[in-house]
Amino acid sequence: MSDKVKVTIDGISVEVEPGTTILNAARQIGGEIVPPAMCYYSKLQGSGGKCRTCLVKVSKGSEKDPRPMPKLVASCRTTVMDGMEVENITSPEVVEARKGVVEMLLINHPLDCPVCDQAGECSLQDLGFEHGAAQTRYEFDRRTFERIDIGDKIQLHMNRCILCYRCTYVADQITDNRVHGVLGRGDHAEISTYIEQAIDNDFSGNVIDVCPVGALTDKTFRFKNRVWFTKPVDAHRDCPTCSGKVTLWYKGEEVIRVTARKDEYNEVEEFICNTCRFDKKNTSDWVIEGPRAIANTSVISSNHYETLKPLPVIQQNPALMAANKEEFERTKKS
Amino acid sequence: MEALSNRKKVLEQKPMNFWERMYLPAIFKGMAITFRHMFKPKETVFYPEVQREFSENWRGMHSLKRDEEGRERCTACGLCALSCPAEAITMVAAERKKGEEALYREEKYAATYEINMLRCIFCGLCEEACPKEAIYLDGPIVPADYLRKDFIYGKDKLVEKPLTELTK
Numbered sequence: 001m002s003d004k005v006k007v008t009i010d011g012i013s014v015e016v017e018p019g020t021t022i023l024n025a026a027r028q029i030g031g032e033i034v035p036p037a038m039c040y041y042s043k044l045q046g047s048g049g050k051c052r053t054c055l056v057k058v059s060k061g062s063e064k065d066p067r068p069m070p071k072l073v074a075s076c077r078t079t080v081m082d083g084m085e086v087e088n089i090t091s092p093e094v095v096e097a098r099k100g101v102v103e104m105l106l107i108n109h110p111l112d113c114p115v116c117d118q119a120g121e122c123s124l125q126d127l128g129f130e131h132g133a134a135q136t137r138y139e140f141d142r143r144t145f146e147r148i149d150i151g152d153k154i155q156l157h158m159n160r161c162i163l164c165y166r167c168t169y170v171a172d173q174i175t176d177n178r179v180h181g182v183l184g185r186g187d188h189a190e191i192s193t194y195i196e197q198a199i200d201n202d203f204s205g206n207v208i209d210v211c212p213v214g215a216l217t218d219k220t221f222r223f224k225n226r227v228w229f230t231k232p233v234d235a236h237r238d239c240p241t242c243s244g245k246v247t248l249w250y251k252g253e254e255v256i257r258v259t260a261r262k263d264e265y266n267e268v269e270e271f272i273c274n275t276c277r278f279d280k281k282n283t284s285d286w287v288i289e290g291p292r293a294i295a296n297t298s299v300i301s302s303n304h305y306e307t308l309k310p311l312p313v314i315q316q317n318p319a320l321m322a323a324n325k326e327e328f329e330r331t332k333k334s
Numbered sequence: 335m336e337a338l339s340n341r342k343k344v345l346e347q348k349p350m351n352f353w354e355r356m357y358l359p360a361i362f363k364g365m366a367i368t369f370r371h372m373f374k375p376k377e378t379v380f381y382p383e384v385q386r387e388f389s390e391n392w393r394g395m396h397s398l399k400r401d402e403e404g405r406e407r408c409t410a411c412g413l414c415a416l417s418c419p420a421e422a423i424t425m426v427a428a429e430r431k432k433g434e435e436a437l438y439r440e441e442k443y444a445a446t447y448e449i450n451m452l453r454c455i456f457c458g459l460c461e462e463a464c465p466k467e468a469i470y471l472d473g474p475i476v477p478a479d480y481l482r483k484d485f486i487y488g489k490d491k492l493v494e495k496p497l498t499e500l501t502k
Contacts, residue, residue, distance in 0.1 A: 114411030114465050115442045223427045223442050226412035302416060331482040 005082040009033055009056075010090045022075035022086055023054055027265065033088050034265070036098075036127050038105070038212045039164035040076035041267055047169050048076035051162065052101045053127060057094050060085035072097055095131070102132040108142050109213070110159045118214030120227040120299045123266050124162065145190065150180065153219050153278050154208060158190050161215035167191065167207035174271055175201040191215070202241050205277040209260050209268050220278055221249075221257040228299045230256060232292035237285055242273040247292050248283075255281045264295065385474070393456045395473030396449055398493045401439055406493060407468035410444035414460035414469055422453035423460060440466075447492060451476045451485040 004015040009026050010033040016025045024042070026034045035056055040048035048054075054076045058069040063083030072094060075086070088094055106128060113119040145158035163182065168191070171178035183192050207216045230249040237244045249257040258277050260268035280286065294301040353359060379386055388394070399407050410427035428445035430438045437443075454476075460469050479485060 112440075114409045114413070115440050119411070223410075223429050225427070226416075228416055229412060299416070303421070 005080055005084075007080040007082075007084045007086065009086045010088050016080060018082075019079055021048075022056060022058075022073075022078050022080055022084075023048075025080050026075065026086075026088065035075045035088055036123070036130070037076055037265070038123055038127065038162060039166060041166050041169070041210060042265075043267060043271070044166060044169040044173060044210070047164075047166055049074050051105065051164055053098060053105070055094060055097050055101065057087040057091040058084060059087050059091075098131045099133060102127055103136070105162050106132065106136065107138050108159075109162070110142060110144075112160075116157075116160065116214035117217045117221060117223065117227075118160075118211075121262075121266070122214060123212035143187070148192065149219070150207075150216075151204065153205065153274070155217050155219045155222060156191065157215050157217070158192070159215075160213050161191055162213055163189055163191070164212055166210040166212070167216055170206050170210050170271075171201075171204070174203045174206055202273045202275070203271060205274045206260070206268070206271045208277075209262070209271075212266065218257060218259075218277075220281075224256045225251050228302055230300075232294060232300065234261065234289040234292050235286035236289065237276065237280065237287060239273060239276055242276060243270045244272070244276060245270055246272050246276055246286075248286060248288075253283070255283060255286075261292070393458045393461075393471040395451075395476050396454075396460070396469055396471050396487075396492055397473050398444075398447065398489065399468050399470060400494050400496065403436070404497045405435075405437060405439040406443060407439055407466045408444045408447065409438075409440040409442050409466055409468070410447070411465065413463040413465060417459040417463035418454075419457060419459065420453045420455050422450045422455075424448050444489070447489050449487050449492065451487055452482065 003018065005018050006013055006015050007022070007025050008014075009022070009029060012029050012033065014025055014029050016028060023035055023037060023040060035054040037048070037054045038051035040051075040054065052074060054074055055072040056075040057072055058078070060066050061069055061084065062081035066083075075088075105124065109124065113122070113125060116122070119125060142159070148156040148158065150156050165182065168178065168181050171180060180192060182189050184190055205218075208218050211217075227249070230251050233248045233250055235246055235248050237246075245261060246258050247261050248255045249259065258272075258281065260270060260272045262268055401407050410425050412425065412427075415421075415423040415425060424446075425444045425448070426446045427442050430441055430443055456471060458471050461471055476485075
């Protein structure tokens with residue numbers, strides 16, 4: 001126990017390993033005090049420190065040096081010290097700063113959520129809903145790009161990108177050759193591939209899952225349906241390249257999308273390969289484990305019921321059911 | 335049992351006297367009321383021919399709007415269907431092709447859009463949920479029909495007439 005350090009976040013104490021970041025310490029506590037993160041991704045080395053949404057106030061540096069830190073710090077990059085006291089949602093300064101960060105992230109965002117396929121599972125949408133202002137003060141033209149096809153399965157909408165660099169880290173760390181990256185600097189920075197080079201790697205599809213916004217989306221799912229009308233189901237298959245543990249998104253009988261399983265922080269549990277993601281869209285390819293648990297605050301869980309089949313209240317009458325079906329067929333819109 | 339409040343009135347019914355047993359005065363009294371109503375102004379209207387004026391916040395049949403250039407506003411975002419408590423709305427989205435920019439305002443549009451008027455409770459939540467100001471419940475009363483399938487209104491009945499047809 002002696003090598004563990006004690007840190008207090010919003011009045012809740014937790015003991016963590018030295019070298020843990022404030023964000024991860026907060027995630028060990030869980031709940032509302034976890035700072036939101038747009039660019040940090042626990043499965044990708046070196047991610048974080050770019051979006052500034054996870055800013056927190058350190059009101060007491062450590063037991064030895066109790067002075068507060070002069071500025072708000074990015075909790076994904078700051079490691080804990082023994083006796084550190086951190087204020088997240090209890091500090092009005094942090095809430096105010098985060099509001100500013102959201103406004104900044106939304107400056108060049110087209111706000112085309114009604115069109116975007118990410119709507120409903122978008123981190124930026126959640127963040128804007130929680131912390132953002134309802135109005136924008138930005139009066140100038142937002143930067144616009146033509147949408148780019150990265151291969152035949154992935155679509156890049158540079159308009160929506162917030163430059164979190166997660167996808168470049170995926171390409172660097174998960175796939176063996178990176179062909180896309182960030183071009184330009186400052187306001188001109190954009191994610192792109194040189195001469196729209198196709199990414200053809202077994203794990204390139206993971207850039208879709210790590211993208212916190214709708215910049216990188218699944219082209220096979222493009223405009224198929226809204227995520228909240230689909231039903232997520234956990235399934236697995238024996239895959240030679242990846243773990244094969246995925247979430248299938250059903251609409252009726254049809255699998256319209258396959259993604260990796262995402263946890264409460266919108267991070268994938270295990271990366272999956274492109275064969276699982278794009279090519280296996282039949283129920284017969286998968287072993288179904290059961291419905292995916294979705295937080296009841298998510299729009300995806302709306303109109304979904306715990307019991308799939310309501311318990312029969314009256315005794316089943318096959319003759320009546322057949323007659324009803326016949327009547328239904330007769331009056332159905334042709 | 336004792337009453338909880340003292341407001342209960344016990345009705346006394348006396349036996350009827352001769353005039354009351356004849357019932358004739360009561361009949362004449364009733365007929366007088368009936369004939370008086372014949373000369374009062376009518377409260378009813380002959381519905382399909384005569385239509386009553388709707389109040390300003392009346393919610394009737396839905397219409398899918400077009401913008402000032404005559405393009406369909408609906409982008410099939412699904413928020414109306416999500417907000418619908420009766421689950422009356424379904425839609426299928428499609429991507430706008432090159433050359434269709436004059437027809438649809440956004441990149442995505444509703445290829446089919448169906449409202450089941452038998453399920454609809456005209457609560458107006460779809461109108462409130464719409465981020466594109468595309469759906470309004472500003473139409474008349476939904477007409478009666480014989481078959482259930484005829485109450486599923488598609489885009490042919492819901493979408494506003496284009497501007498060119500209106501000016502004719």
